[in-house]
Amino acid sequence: MVGLLFWVNPGNTQISFMSKQTSEALEIHEYMNEKNIIMSFMGELTHQVTTSLLKNLKESMSYSNVNLMTQKRLYGIIVECLDNIAKHWAALDIQKVMGRSSPPIFMLSKKGNYYYIVTGNHVSNEQVAALATKIEMVNSLDKKGLxxxxxxxxxxxxxxxxxxxxxxxxxxxxxxxxxxxxxFRPITETVSFYVVQARILI
Amino acid sequence: MNALIIEPSDFSPKVVLDPTKNVFELSGESRPENTSKFYVPILQWLEQYQSVLYWEKDKFGQGAQRTFEFKFDYFNSTSAKFIMDVLMQLDKMAQEGYNINAKWHYDKRDEDMKESGEEFSKLLKKLPIEFVEI
Structure with missing residues (x-):
């Protein structure tokens, strides 16, 4: 699930003491800063969660100086990426095949002149060929072809x-x-971790 | 025939299909949780409306012009298929000789929204679509 880490200082504890959770939070925070991650979410992507992520994104974009067309394209890419992982999530009983829960991840980062949208989720190996073919197909086309x-x-x-x-x-x-x-990174004999990255010029 | 009015939400468009006021409009953002559940009633309403138009034409002759306005800010790819169905239904009505046309509104900074409308229109046979820059 998404890492919501609360550090409660119980009165007389010295501030210099760092709980395990605090250092983990700091590590994640530093990592995200270093990698220019604007938004990251790991967990079950229900429609409600997606809506709140998107509202947040829309609001922060509206204050940015990114032009409207790019904002809309970025928004559209994120909607489709989130919809896709929600579908994959629904199609695979991860608990059953891996014996543990393993929710998908979504990340939005900014490097140089590009926004990067990355999603990662487990898929059944039976899905791999069809997914790869589809991506190869769209990658082979220019705008008119698409x-x-x-x-x-x-x-x-x-x-x-x-x-x-x-x-x-x-x-x-x-x-x-x-x-x-x-x-597609093989995880078990039947399951792979599927990562897709789209980028858009700012 | 009763109007079909659906209030907008953060993820579904506003729908006004009101024959009495002669207002037909879909506007806003479309990425409903269950796209088919959202659009099927709209498609069913249009089918019924076609019967009403048939009856009207039979009794009173060709009625007034009906303009269906599309004013989307955004729609996802699943919605695109259903918007296509809505347009196909209107196209069917136009092919049968009813006075139906459509207006596709788009923000002048949003060339993709304009292009989407153009892609849709390439799949239609008779329905006139006017592109309106806002």
């Missing part, structure tokens, strides 16, 4: 496929304007 692919998918998709991520990844590629990067 628009055509988007339109074809929009026209073809049957109502039964509604909840499958079809348009999502094309939409991410279109809004990002850059190739997507991804990796």
């Amino acid at each position: 628009q055509d692919f988007y339109r074809q998918t929009l026209a073809q998709e049957s109502p039964l496929d509604r909840d499958n991520a079809g348009l999502g990844i094309i939409d991410i590629a279109l809004k990002s304007g850059n190739k997507l990067e991804y990796e």
Whole structure:
């Protein structure tokens, strides 16, 4: 779950004493600062959680000097990424296959002239080939190709496929304007950790 | 026929389908928790409305122009499929000879919203879509 660490100083304890939790919080804080992580969340991405993350993002973006088009594209990429991991999360009973809970992670960072959006979640090895093919496919297309692919998918998709991520990844590629990067790292014989990174020029 | 009015939320658009006032509008942000649950009633309403138009035309002849306004700030890809269905339904009505048109509003700084509307319109046969910069 998301690390909410509270340090309560019980009256006469010396301030110089650092609990394990405090040093962990500081470590995470320093790490996030060092890596320019603007937002990071690990936990179950319910619609309610997603909505609150997005509201927060929208508000902080509105005070920034990033142009509206980039703000909207970044917002759109994040929505699709969060929707995607929520779908993968629902498709895999991680508790059952790994014997422990392991929620997905989402990170937004800023390095140089780019925003980086990274998600990580476990997927079943059976999903790997299809996911990789889809990403390779969108990575092979230019803007015009992506628009055509988007339109074809929009026209073809049957109502039964509604909840499958079809348009999502094309939409991410279109809004990002850059190739997507991804990796599947084998965790067990049946499960891999799937990381996708999209970036967008600020 | 009763109007269909849905108030907006942080993640679902405002819907006004009001034949009495001749106002038909979808506006705001669309990424509902359950997209199908949100859009199916809208599609069903439109189907019923088509029957009303048929009856009206039969009795009184061609009625007034009906303009469906789309004023989205943002919609996710799952919503896109349903917005396409809404447009397809309107296109069907236009093909059957009813006075239906659409207006696709977009922020002038948001070229993607304009392009999305253009992509949708390429898949339609008859429905006239006017693009309105705001």
